Amino acid sequence: MGGCFRVWQRLAIATLFSAFFVTMLAIPAFSATKKVIFDTDPGTDDAMALMLALNSPELDVRAVTVVPGNVTAKQGLENALRMMSLANRCDIPIAAGAQHPLFQKLITAEFWHGKNGLANIELPPSKCKVDSRYGPDLIIEMVHAAPHEITLVPVGPLTNIALAVEKDPSIVPLVKEVIIMGGSITGGNSTAAAEANIYNDPEAAQIVFQAGWPLTMVGLDVGDKTLFSTKYVEQLGQSHGPVNDFIYQVAHYLIDLAAKFGSDGTPMYDPLAVGVAIDATLVKAPAMHVDVETRGEFTRGETVANRHGAVERNVLHGDRYIIEGLDKVEPNAKVCVDVDADRFLQLFVSRIRGK
Ligand code: RIB
Numbered sequence: 590m591g592g593c594f595r596v597w598q599r600l601a602i603a604t605l606f607s608a609f610f611v612t613m614l615a616i617p618a619f620s621a622t623k624k625v626i627f628d629t630d631p632g633t634d635d636a637m638a639l640m641l642a643l644n645s646p647e648l649d650v651r652a653v654t655v656v657p658g659n660v661t662a663k664q665g666l667e668n669a670l671r672m673m674s675l676a677n678r679c680d681i682p683i684a685a686g687a688q689h690p691l692f693q694k695l696i697t698a699e700f701w702h703g704k705n706g707l708a709n710i711e712l713p714p715s716k717c718k719v720d721s722r723y724g725p726d727l728i729i730e731m732v733h734a735a736p737h738e739i740t741l742v743p744v745g746p747l748t749n750i751a752l753a754v755e756k757d758p759s760i761v762p763l764v765k766e767v768i769i770m771g772g773s774i775t776g777g778n779s780t781a782a783a784e785a786n787i788y789n790d791p792e793a794a795q796i797v798f799q800a801g802w803p804l805t806m807v808g809l810d811v812g813d814k815t816l817f818s819t820k821y822v823e824q825l826g827q828s829h830g831p832v833n834d835f836i837y838q839v840a841h842y843l844i845d846l847a848a849k850f851g852s853d854g855t856p857m858y859d860p861l862a863v864g865v866a867i868d869a870t871l872v873k874a875p876a877m878h879v880d881v882e883t884r885g886e887f888t889r890g891e892t893v894a895n896r897h898g899a900v901e902r903n904v905l906h907g908d909r910y911i912i913e914g915l916d917k918v919e920p921n922a923k924v925c926v927d928v929d930a931d932r933f934l935q936l937f938v939s940r941i942r943g944k
């Protein structure tokens with residue numbers, strides 16, 4: 590007669606089950622991990638970003654591809670291999686990519702990152718082997734193997750990403766999202782107008798911004814508000830382990846360097862891009878149309894954002910143009926304009942400490 594459960598009992602059981610599943614979905618550990626390809630020019634802040642990505646349960650790093658930027662392609666590959674070995678992650682493919690920007694000479698930044706690009710820290714030789722695949726080809730292969738699942742996180746010049754798009758434009762609708770460290774809508778760091786990653790390959794950046802995929806720009810606008818200071822690095826000093834101690838040393842190098850230029854902390858440019866991949870609520874990122882200047886005498890490498898989403902329509906009348914309306918400009922990027930810096934920095938410290 591109606592089985593062993595009365596109606597009210599069945600309702601109670603159904604309610605309990607649905608509450609359980611809603612709760613599980615709300616807990617980050619139970620939401621699907623995000624598959625990530627990390628493209629990097631390691632680089633001190635790249636190192637901090639990589640170790641954050643490898644120590645965050647929300648992310649599943651599927652590959653590391655190396656691009657020239659802070660250091661040469663050769664040095665960057667060696668640095669990536671040594672860091673992945675330190676993190677005991679030789680299971681993740683590590684691939685070399687472009688050897689130079691698309692059209693200009695490389696500009697390396699040992700001035701900021703140390704002679705070897707890793708704060709002059711000599712990590713032990715790597716136990717990892719370089720993957721035989723070319724970085725852009727690896728990106729193409731992995732995106733096709735996992736359509737709509739891969740998030741690209743490039744934190745160096747966009748050369749590898751542009752080469753992948755140029756070689757196989759069909760990856761664009763198959764990539765889940767692109768989250769870049771790069772650009773600025775409030776002035777540059779390499780020049781008055783250009784941020785370093787864009788400045789090192791403006792043509793590649795314009796290809797990436799115009800490709801048509803979901804793109805989030807984590808630029809200087811938020812990186813400069815996210816300063817890792819002694820307050821945070823001393824927390825790292827309270828715990829120990831190979832990754833923890835390495836990042837503690839890198840952070841000290843960067844904070845000391847920042848102090849020489851009058852700042853009381855080091856901007857967490859690359860780590861914040863990984864932070865946005867972990868938790869997009871860390872930033873405020875309105876949609877804008879962004880173009881990359883490739884010809885300006887003073888502005889080459891500038892990410893030029895249209896905040897208003899429109900341009901005036903100028904119509905020729907005799908010897909002059911008359912403004913006769915506004916034409917909408919479709920956004921192509923979410924541009925980070927604000928950040929919950931302390932929440933991110935606390936997250937960074939807790940992940941590196943393994944807490
Ligand atoms: O402008 C900051 C960016 O340039 C960071 O990615 C840093 O690593 C350098 O590549």
Ligand code: CA
Nearest residue numbers: 632635744745
């Ligand atoms: Ca970088």
